[in-house]
Amino acid sequence: MKIQVPATTANLGAGIDSCGLALSLYLTVTVGPETVEWQVKHNLSASIPTDYTNIMVETIRQIAPDVMPHLLIVHSDIPTERGLGSSTAAIVAGVELASRLGDLNLSMTEKIAQASSFEDHPDNVAAAFRGNFVITAMVKQRVYSVRHLFPEAAIIVHVPNHKLTSYESRNALPKTIAYDQAITGSAISNVMIAAIISGDLKLAGPMMELDTLQETYRDQFVPELEAKRFVAKQNGAYATLISGAGPALITIAPETSRQAIKAALQQQWPEDTYLDLSVDKDGLQVF
Template sequence: MIRVQVPATTANLGPGFDCLGMALELYNIVEFSKISRGLVIEVEGDGAEELPRNEKNLVYRAARRVFERACRVPEGLRIKLVNNIPVGRGLGSSASAIVGGIIAANVMCGANLSMREMLNLACSMEGHPDNIAPALLGGLIIYTSVEGEITWTKIDLPPALKAVVAIPDFIMNTRDTREALPQLVTMRDAVYNIGRAALLVAALQKGDLSILGTAMDDRLHQPYRQGAIPGFKKVISAARLAGARGVALSGAGPTIVALADGNFELIAEVMKNTFRECGVGARTMILAPGPVGARALEVI
């Protein structure tokens, strides 16, 4: 049996649209084992009632890419998924499925894919590296694509930093929210985001969290997505008043992430209560950044 652990991720972090992503210490588990024939998929945890248990399952589809590339498709495969990452909430559940399937298949069939090969393969399925890169590599990743190849670097984070995530009880489809984004933006908005993304990276590297409130502002994607999230502005304001250093939409949403170095329980409480006052049920988690990306825990 092969067991792989994959972290949740939060992408964009405000101004870093499609170029910043951070792993979080919340994990999905993917288990692969060979059987005599056929495909058996078991799912526990989040999404257990909705996720497909056939060849349409995203973990299997990712694994199949590796098997076919290595010309070693197993006659029978059993997949067990233990999902702790909420599905469709902007915390990288699809990235975790893709990365988990690729790593498990790579180990099972001995494809010997390098980290870069797995990264490029995963990104070809997801379409963008915002969650893929931190899920595979861990930590806070800055990334871009150069002639089809992902170029990335990891930066160290302040040790006291944690993410408080408020997870509404409804799903947002990433494809739909991307279609809501404009194809062209003004020079003023582009400059606005470039400055804040640079400020955000510098603040995190230096450990100067006092400027995150400004550094995590955004004009490229949040203004076009916030209308689908009741109470969005109120939750952000409440989190800041409770002590959050910076607050933003996590990925495509609807989860809102607050970065902080204290008052974690208070921030979580006010975010949850503010969502409730706006007619939205939500749960909260306090998560440390995940310095380690996806990895095989057991090979038996």
């Protein structure tokens, strides 16, 4: 059995902990034979565990503790600690493996709820499972999600050479905000979602960049955000925003503008890696 899970970007600027988008960058897991102890072979950093303490195995053991240990062969093209859902992909794969190896036959709703219990917010996990653009809400541990097609667009990911933990980025957010700020943030998010569903990225883009709820507090980790946003916009982009918790950035643009935007960014910030991606439309796949 082989499982493929897409990378994800969350928030889309104005949709904090609610809006997720699946991307054409993948983690794959091949299930090998049963073993005495869990073994994980991967192509990732040496700091990532290869035994039962691996987050994927921990997920399996918590959901289906009676599953026999296996050899898991993992290959991931998703950069870690960049805001592209690398840990989410591992958790989602773990939930799927628990369901299949444990004969649990979990429904999609149950899988998303299980994965969300590890992540504490459902935006990345729902997009990873379902693919495309997913709007979510978690209310009293119950998860609601709606999947919709994202308009055709080029996705350019700016990957810096430094990492940022989700904890550090999350810790920068305020515990409370003013009521009028919350109202404005909610209204911007509503218009952004409506514009995406209507296929109007020319309107959705500015809404993504008008966020009042999270980017204002996280842009300290991405000091080049405004400059990159300006350069991308000058070359035809709809929007440039922090991907999830950061520090990677996402530029959403017409396909016809992809190369011009990428060339302009590479000229000014050659130290970054730029990934040419698209929206993953299928979500988790099992082969």
